[in-house]
Amino acid sequence: MEPKRPNATAASLLGFLHSGAKTGWELVATAEHVIGDFWSLTRSQVYRELAAMDAAGLVSAGKTGPRERRPYELTAAGRKAFREWLATEPAQEQIRYPLLLTISFGHHLPATVLAEFVAAHRERHVARLEVYRTARAEAGDDADAYAIATLDFGLRYEEAVLDWFDHLSPTIAGETDEPAPVTSATQREGRPPGARRRER
Amino acid sequence: MEPKRPNATAASLLGFLHSGAKTGWELVATAEHVIGDFWSLTRSQVYRELAAMDAAGLVSAGKTGPRERRPYELTAAGRKAFREWLATEPAQEQIRYPLLLTISFGHHLPATVLAEFVAAHRERHVARLEVYRTARAEAGDDADAYAIATLDFGLRYEEAVLDWFDHLSPTIAGETDEPAPVTSATQREGRPPGARRRER
DNA sequence: ATTAGACATTCCACTGTGGACTGTCAAGGA
DNA sequence: TCCTTGACAGTCCACAGTGGAATGTCTAAT
Numbered sequence: 538m539e540p541k542r543p544n545a546t547a548a549s550l551l552g553f554l555h556s557g558a559k560t561g562w563e564l565v566a567t568a569e570h571v572i573g574d575f576w577s578l579t580r581s582q583v584y585r586e587l588a589a590m591d592a593a594g595l596v597s598a599g600k601t602g603p604r605e606r607r608p609y610e611l612t613a614a615g616r617k618a619f620r621e622w623l624a625t626e627p628a629q630e631q632i633r634y635p636l637l638l639t640i641s642f643g644h645h646l647p648a649t650v651l652a653e654f655v656a657a658h659r660e661r662h663v664a665r666l667e668v669y670r671t672a673r674a675e676a677g678d679d680a681d682a683y684a685i686a687t688l689d690f691g692l693r694y695e696e697a698v699l700d701w702f703d704h705l706s707p708t709i710a711g712e713t714d715e716p717a718p719v720t721s722a723t724q725r726e727g728r729p730p731g732a733r734r735r736e737r
Numbered sequence: 738m739e740p741k742r743p744n745a746t747a748a749s750l751l752g753f754l755h756s757g758a759k760t761g762w763e764l765v766a767t768a769e770h771v772i773g774d775f776w777s778l779t780r781s782q783v784y785r786e787l788a789a790m791d792a793a794g795l796v797s798a799g800k801t802g803p804r805e806r807r808p809y810e811l812t813a814a815g816r817k818a819f820r821e822w823l824a825t826e827p828a829q830e831q832i833r834y835p836l837l838l839t840i841s842f843g844h845h846l847p848a849t850v851l852a853e854f855v856a857a858h859r860e861r862h863v864a865r866l867e868v869y870r871t872a873r874a875e876a877g878d879d880a881d882a883y884a885i886a887t888l889d890f891g892l893r894y895e896e897a898v899l900d901w902f903d904h905l906s907p908t909i910a911g912e913t914d915e916p917a918p919v920t921s922a923t924q925r926e927g928r929p930p931g932a933r934r935r936e937r
Numbered sequence: 938a939t940t941a942g943a944c945a946t947t948c949c950a951c952t953g954t955g956g957a958c959t960g961t962c963a964a965g966g967a
Numbered sequence: 968t969c970c971t972t973g974a975c976a977g978t979c980c981a982c983a984g985t986g987g988a989a990t991g992t993c994t995a996a997t
Contacts, residue, residue, distance in 0.1 A: 544952070545835055552842045562976050572841055575834040579954055584977065586952095604961045604976050623846050627835035627854055629861070633984095634775040635745055635827035637890060641772055642752045643883040646823050654827055661829065682908040683843040690837060690901050697897030701890050708882040744983070762945050779985055784946065786983095804945055804992045833953095 541593050546578050547586040548622035551595060551615050558599060558610035561587055574691050590615065640709060652711025659702040666695040741793050746778050747786040748822040751795060751815050758799060758810035761787055774891050775830075790815065840909060852911030859902040866895040 543551060553559060553567050561584045568578055587609055590596045595615035599608040611619075636658050643651050669692045676685060702710070743751060753759060753767050761784045768778055787809055790796045795815035799808040811819075836858050843851050869892045876888060902910070 545838060546952080549838060549842075552845070555845075560976075572838060575832055575837040577831065577833060577953080580977080581955080581979080582953060605978095606961095606976060620845065623839060623842055624850060626857065627839045629858075630832060630834035630836065631777060632775055632830060632832050632894075633777060634830035634890070636830065637775040637887045638745060638749060638772060639823060639827045640883050640886050642749075642823055644881075645752070645755075645820065650824060657826065658829075681844075682906045683840050686840050686905055686909050687837045689904070690834070690898075693897045693901045694832075694894070697893045698890075701893045704889070705886055706882045709886050746983080760945075777984080780946080781948080781986080782984060805947095806945060806992095 543586075543590065543595065543618055543622055545576070545622070545628075546582060547590055547595075548619055549576065549578075550583065550586060550590070551611060551619040551622075554596065554609065554611040554615070555619075558608040560606050560608050562606070564609075572687075575687065643709060648708065648711065651709060655702070655705065655710055659699070662695055662698050662702065666692070666699055669695055743786075743790065743795065743818055743822055745776070745822070745828075746782060747790055747795075748819055749776065749778075750783065750786060750790070751811060751819040751822075754796065754809065754811040754815070755819075758808040760806050760808050762806070772887075775887065843909060848908065848911065851909060855902070855905065855910055859899070862895055862898050862902065866892070866899055869895055 549568060549572060550564050553564055553571070559567065561580070564587075565578070565580055565583050568576070568583070587596060587598075591598050591609065593614075594612060595618050596609040597612050599610065601607045636654060639646070639651065639654060669688065673688055673692055676688060678685070749768060749772060750764050753764055753771070759767065761780070764787075765778070765780055765783050768776070768783070787796060787798075791798050791809065793814075794812060795818050796809040797812050799810060801807045836854060839846070839851065839854055869888065873888055873892055876885060878885070
């Protein structure tokens with residue numbers, strides 16, 4: 538039961554527990570806020586890892602409070618495991634971009650539909666860039682250098698993506714005269730809408 | 738057994754099967770080559786999805802040839818399922834970047850170790866950018882607009898990441914006088930770490 | 938004839954995702 | 968006061984994705 542190195546997600550939880558005991562719920566909130574922009578994790582996962590780390594002695598569960606609330610605190614072994622994980626070479630990043638998949642197969646799709654997808658995604662990136670810009674402005678330059686660095690990554694990424702959108706060929710982005718329909722009528726489930734009868 | 742919409746990975750396989758029957762092995766190779774830069778998939782997954790789609794009637798397995806080689810071909814139902822999938826709004830992209838996790842917890846780590854990690858990752862991105870640039874140059878402008886678009890995404894992404902690396906605070910990137918402590922395996926490629934001023 | 942290496946599939950353990958379900962407590966309105 | 972709403976808190980499950988081990992086959996070169 539001793540060894541078993543934590544995975545990156547579990548290790549992050551150990552990291553957050555350095556500032557005191559936390560419940561699974563709190564850890565989810567913290568993680569979403571602090572590393573959520575580049576490291577996704579879910580409730581299910583957090584509770585699963587906490588249970589596993591409890592069994593492995595890396596954390597220890599306190600007694601359950603109101604609403605089944607159960608705080609976990611770091612053990613000495615947990616602290617050690619965290620340091621060891623942190624000192625191992627981080628893996629390559631992973632990107633999975635469904636829109637690029639759709640574009641890849643774009644010749645099977647009516648140009649207008651593809652253009653709508655592209656426009657919708659572009660809008661989301663516009664919004665996200667805005668969020669990053671204000672966050673960055675609020676952070677100033679005197680904030681934690683580590684936090685600034687990760688924020689800057691998000692900023693540059695969104696700028697690059699937006700730049701990419703703005704240089705897409707008209708074949709994909711659609712003809713540029715029209716502002717592109719933002720409220721997309723494209724369904725999410727079921728068959729293509731009967732209304733749209735264009736061929737490619 | 739009829740419905741069951743394919744997931745994005747399965748649907749991609751259907752997409753590749755439009756150009757004729759292929760084995761799992763060939764599909765892995767094709768996928769890695771064509772969409773591998775923004776959509777990861779593994780052997781295990783491909784064989785699993787093929788078996789499931791065979792059971793669902795979206796593909797049909799041919800007879801096994803030499804070396805257990807088993808080709809699958811698209812059925813009419815598979816072609817239909819592919820079109821339906823393609824016409825659904827693609828989901829948001831997902832990014833998981835372990836290096837940013839390490840940076841987030843950077844205050845728990847000796848600065849020199851962090852700087853090494855950063856330098857190693859930077860080198861990998863330098864190499865990848867180079868790969869994209871030559872691929873892009875070879876593709877020219879007369880190639881398939883859809884392929885160009887996905888390639889351009891990779892290109893802009895790598896440029897942005899590299900730019901980010903080159904603007905990291907010295908707290909994280911290490912002191913810049915010395916070309917950064919490169920631990921073996923990180924050299925190769927056009928510019929050795931000494932040339933890190935501004936360029937590009 | 939042997940062997941190295943590419944080809945080809947299967948199986949497994951673990952990790953990650955997202956939704957459904959259950960229940961608890963606090964605050965505000967009827 | 969009671970009742971509803973919504974935030975809080977955790978469990979469970981099916982499916983998707985990752986990576987490695989194991990197994991075997993065929994070709995080409997020694």
